[in-house]
Amino acid sequence: MKLLRDILHQPATLLGAVMLGAWVGMLWPQGAPLFAALSTIYLSLIQVAALPFLVLAVYFGLQRMAAAGEQWRRLGVLALLGLLLMLLCALGGAVLASLGAAGAGLDAGQEASLGRLAMRAEAPPVVSLHAEEAAAGAVAAPPLVPRNLYAVMAFGSAPSVLIGVLLFGAAVAVQRPEASNQLSSILEAVYRGMELAIRSVNIGLPLTAFILAAAATSSAGGESIGLLTGFLLTWYGSVLLCCALVVGLLAWRLKTHPWQVLTALREPVTVCLFAPVGAAALPEFIEALSVRLGFSRGVVELMASICPVFIKTGEALFFAVLAVFVANVYGQPPGAADILLIGFLAAWTALWAIGVPGVKAVLWAGVLQASLGLPLDAMLPVLLMLEVLCEGARNLVSYLAAAALIALGSEAALPQQAVAASAAATAPLLLVLGRRQAWLGAGLLAAALLSVFGAGLGAGLRKMLMLTY
Template identity: 85%
Template sequence: MNLLRDMLHHPAALLGAVLLGAWAGMLWPQGAPLFGALATIYLSLIQVAALPFLVLAVYFGLQRMAAAGEQWRRMGVLALLGVLLMLLCALGGALLASLAAAGAGLDAGQQASLGRMAMHAEAPAVVSLHALEAPAAAPAAPPLVPHNLYAVMAFGSAPSVLIGVLLFGAAVAVQRPEASQQLSAILEAVYRGMELSIRCVNTGLPLTACILAAAATSAAGGESIGLLTGFLATWYGSVLLCCALVVALLAWRLKAQPWQVLTALREPVTVCLFAPVGAAALPEFIEALSVRLGFSRGTVELMASICPVFIRTGEALYFAVLAVFVANVYGQPPGVAQLLLISLLAGWTALWSVGVPGVKAALWAGVLQASLGLPLDAMLPVLLLLEVLCEGARNLVSYLAAAVLIALGCEAALPRDAVAPGSAAAAPLLLVIGRRQAWLGAGLLAAALVLVFGAGIGAGLRKMLVLS
């Protein structure tokens, strides 16, 4: 079973499934509703277990950190480092997009094609001669600091839920262990059940990746993806650079080879890239960072659950690359001062959009118009068609930023079975047995053989007596 899972989750198999799905979506664009319905079914299945698992990971992270006597003061320092890391990622993405001149290679015909596709992407205006009843108002988002934990859990706002769980978990952590033992036992069973559910859904990840790629290409069309190749190439290049820097930092922190760190992170990185829901890779990240790389389990559970929600490094990087791309499309390449402004606004927008559902490129449109003086037209709806292609990479950057904060915040050492062969830590184990222990072991072995022999004779005699 593990061999089959490794084969299905191999990056080559998943990349082949994505290419197959993209090819099917371009050949059969009429199947967009079917592909979209299948993608919605997957998202519903994974979200059933994602939010409860996220909540319980934060709860048990608090309990384990309190039991281990971790210092809470450094969590505030790590939060400030996370904001700084988010701004640095945005600045790096803006610089890379500016050096690559993303969006600057479109000629007049390609720009006209991009504008036509954007016009078709907009929703048509509805005109009626009869008065219509006012539609029911959409439910308002709950406040970031909730006054009713059950209400925000029903609404599904992850930041509000996590803040409530942090308050609840901190209150439980200061109690005596015997007072919360039964509650922890019940929640532990639910925690393991949600983890198993997510792993079961992730077993069919190649099929899921194929369906999601087909849904994206059938909705967007191959022409729009071809026109936005510059943006996608720059975006994935910046993500690859972030991955390389994180692997190098973890290898330096653990005093290990980069290949060992990359091997330990292969499974969560693969799941995160090809699954559009970030929480789908959370169990794999917790296992990789705590079991394979040796970081504290409580710190990993807490930081890996909270950081991608509140410190949105992937969103800041995405907004920065998008801003430079749009500026180059309009023939206004940003200078050094504008790149700094873009990185600051990208980080600010990522922080401001915490807890607001459905804000990706549409939210950045207003900030982009106000900061760079670009006309706000219908180009951004085209980028919304490619939202699913960038979702996994955004989640991956946010999780890798959490891994950096975990590495900076706690000590770790690679487990003994993860050390490369031939190193000093991989010395053979020498077992020394004294004469008394040898005679005692031989006697116990002889007694066990005699008992087995006697039991066999007794079973045979009993069988003969029953038959006679």
């Protein structure tokens, strides 16, 4: 099974599945409803296990940090560093997109094609039968601090759920270990079960990548993807630069070669890029950072779970690159002051939109229109399509930012020591039986099963006789 998973999770295999899916989607655009339904099934399957696993990872991260005597003030320092990192990513993305002139230089034919795309995918006007105050209240973001933890878990709002879990986990962490051992044992079994469920769903990642690529290209069309090549090249170039910087930081922190760090992070990075749900890569990231690279398990579980939810570095970077792309499309290349403003606005919007469900491109379009005066009404369908296409890369940037914060705020063992400790901890238990012992054990097992069967049969007959007479 491990060999099969390694083969299926090879980047070449997944890239081939994506290209094949894109080709099928362009050849058969009528299959968009089918591909959309299949992708919805995958999202439903992965979200069944993703949210409970995320909740339990935060809970056990708090318990392990408290058991290891970690200082809670360090979490506040890491949160401030995360906000600074989000701002730096947004500024860097805006500068890189401006240098690459993403969206500039479109000829008349390409502009006409972009206009046709916007007109074809334009959403119908929204008519409300309620008063303006009711309509305004309907789109307000839900409160982050939950009043009912079970209600927000049923709704699926990850930020509100995690705030409730942080409060609950902190309350349990300050109790005596004897008082919470039984609860932790029960939750540990659920935690391992959810991890196994996510890994089982991820085995079919090539099929998932094929379906998602086919759904994207069948609904958008090959012409649309071609028009957005400039943005996609700039965006993935920014993501690649972020990956290189984080790998270099981890290698410097661990005093090892970058190739060793990249090898340890290969599987979680691959899953994160090709899975539309960021939590699908969370078990792989926890294993890579704690087992293969030697960081503290508690810090990794806590930071890798809450950082992609609250410190959305990937969304800040995406908003910044998207703003420069749209400004260049309208023939208004941003200057130095505009780039600085875009960076701050992108970081602020990504932070403010934590509790807003659904797509964020509409919110970012409103911010840009109010601050820079860019008329984005006609570009909204394009922005929504770009948000879907760049989902995996956004999640990857957020997880890499969490890895950078873990490296800055946690001591780590050398990778060789971590691997040796993991191998010693997970050594298999061998049970050697002779032929006579094997036959005796099989006989005892058969006798036990026959005894249970006979007892059940006798109880059933006795109940039948009592009902008859």
